[in-house]
Amino acid sequence: MERFEKAVQRIINTDWSISKQDLPSHTLLVTEFINRGNVFRDAYCPENKIRKPIYSAALEKVLDAVEVFGQGPIILKDYVKSRKHDWNEACYIPDASNTKKLLKVVKKFVELQGDELNEGLVFKEFVNLEFLSYHPQSGAPLSKEFRIFFLEGKPLITMEYWDEGIYDENKPDLAPFIEIAKKINSHFFTMDIAKVENG
Template identity: 30%
Template sequence: MILLVPADVLHPRRVDEHFAPEAKAARAVGLEVALVDHDALARPGGAEEAVRRVRGSGSAVYRGWMLTADRYADFAEALLRRGVVVRTSAEQYRRAHELPEWYADLAEVTPRSVWTVGADRGAFDRARVELGGGPAVLRDYCKSMKHHWDEAAYIPDLADADAAWAVAARFRELRDEDMVGGFVLRRFEELAAAEVRTWWVDGECLLVGAHPDTPDELPAGFDLGGAGPLVAGLGVPFVTADFARRADGVWRLVEVGDGQVSDRPRTLGPDEFLSALAKR
């Protein structure tokens, strides 16, 4: 298996510093490491340039910065022309990366959600009315702005149309050209502890650790419960699922992500991480 990692922007023959520990650990367990140009990869039409240093053939896994589903599809096609097959197909990547693709299969263990196609007010208001009154959390198909909680993420009451739209408009402004798909409104649920990030390979949960935002906080008593078969049923080779305990003690699914572009907390060592990945 080949591990594909981003090259350093200033030193293109070196691994990006953020992923260097994983590249080192990959070599230690016998994996080949190849560099890709993330800036080219993120640019429409740049995939061929991005993979020009990839040599060899066979199966590959990407560990790098987030890509849109369209750019990932270009990436997979460019690699295939070089005889390299990514273990996660473009369809599977979109299934894990965009909430509307995974929500139906996991609806029973995650907050109720509705979404729009596009980012105009009319579509937002229709979604707002569909979800009903009360508090909600706003995001797009791939990402929230939780670090701008009061101004661009949390809506205290969906029944207040103008106040809700003010949050949505600020979210749209901050995401700008990076906004994916449309608005997603999720019913707000009070959480009682930090999130847990779980790592799944071929439908099996291989690692449980802290969330990268709270690397030193791993809540006790985590229990997958009925969510395990649902996550496994997504059919994505390498996926992450983030959980948090609700105020009533129930563990709830907060987010799903493609494992290739999900960040690893510093408290989860690269050796343990890559060893788990290489075994599959």
């Protein structure tokens, strides 16, 4: 069986139930990822009770999984990594309803991940963030993002996410993110933050 077929088979064989107590660690990771996303939604959009969930899907369920995004742009990744350095070929889908492009990106993503594919496919809404630069190899748009390292709910260090591009002197106000961090049940974690394009 070739690498692509093995990767697809692993996706199909994954138990997508999150109701069991004895969950495998990868499922716990994704469940926690979704829960943390909802913590942010509650903090910044409390009036928005509609959740656009992060979908994990077997290959034959991809079309159903992305239906909630309508014609909006989406990003594809697995449970741990994206192919952002293969932006147009294996990461970014400008229109979730464009079946031909969607399946082409999914197939390329799974093929490139091969044995490194981490359990399933994750589809996320693409949001335009404050622009920084373009990646020199992939042409992917880079955003003015920061990564905060937390230990016991307190920030240790805040770093510029990208080496490419020139950040200005303005550093983010960490106060609202420290409040959110208090709600995350983990001793050590990172938080990536950025501003949306329109502020």
